[in-house]
Amino acid sequence: MSHQTYELKAEARERVGKGSARAIRRNGKIPAVIYGDNEAPLSITLPYKEVFLKIHAGGFKTTIATIEVDGKKIKVLPKDYQLDPVRDFLMHVDFLRIGKGTVVTVNVPVHFINDEASPGIKRGGVLNIVRHDVEFTCPATAIPEFIEVDLTGMDIGDSAHISAVKLPAGVTPTITDRDFTIATVAAPAGLKSEESGAAEDEAEDEAEEKEGEGEE
Numbered sequence: 001m002s003h004q005t006y007e008l009k010a011e012a013r014e015r016v017g018k019g020s021a022r023a024i025r026r027n028g029k030i031p032a033v034i035y036g037d038n039e040a041p042l043s044i045t046l047p048y049k050e051v052f053l054k055i056h057a058g059g060f061k062t063t064i065a066t067i068e069v070d071g072k073k074i075k076v077l078p079k080d081y082q083l084d085p086v087r088d089f090l091m092h093v094d095f096l097r098i099g100k101g102t103v104v105t106v107n108v109p110v111h112f113i114n115d116e117a118s119p120g121i122k123r124g125g126v127l128n129i130v131r132h133d134v135e136f137t138c139p140a141t142a143i144p145e146f147i148e149v150d151l152t153g154m155d156i157g158d159s160a161h162i163s164a165v166k167l168p169a170g171v172t173p174t175i176t177d178r179d180f181t182i183a184t185v186a187a188p189a190g191l192k193s194e195e196s197g198a199a200e201d202e203a204e205d206e207a208e209e210k211e212g213e214g215e216e
Contacts, residue, residue, distance in 0.1 A: 037099035120185035
């Protein structure tokens with residue numbers, strides 16, 4: 001399941017626009033909007049520091065939060081946020097209102113387990129991560145905190161695909177047309193060189209054998 005939920009206190013804002021947003025930021029707050037669930041968008045302000053810390057704590061976009069506005073509590077899921085491209089300063093946050101049966105699309109981190117049980121890694125192989133996270137469609141109330149890929153038995157040249165991952169009920173990948181790769185165990189550089197050298201020696205031996213046959 002997702003990270004532990006949290007609550008933020010907000011104030012409704014009547015004025016919108018760049019001038020209003022700048023004034024809000026000067027006062028140590030951040031402009032935001034709550035939308036979705038067939039209701040009108042609600043413009044709000046939130047304490048800058050609290051939201052900034054939540055974003056950098058991890059799991060921000062996969063954790064349901066409760067925002068209290070004028071005494072009314074609204075369940076939301078953060079959908080996006082904008083940072084100033086120069087100063088890395090938080091500019092704005094978008095929240096999706098969560099209602100009964102709300103389904104969302106989220107990116108869920110991938111965790112790898114049992115690397116010590118991978119023959120390929122024991123031999124010096126390198127875990128080549130193709131996807132650090134995977135996009136899923138799932139109920140807003142059942143977002144996985146992460147998915148696990150078990151490396152047990154994986155040798156050099158083996159791949160871990162999404163079909164090998166046990167997913168919670170209702171959680172489905174957005175990519176449905178193929179069994180996509182999440183990671184592979186690649187040969188280390190030294191082993192690649194040895195294999196390449198062995199292949200060249202074998203090719204030379206074959207060439208010499210063919211030359212010998214021609215002379216006969």
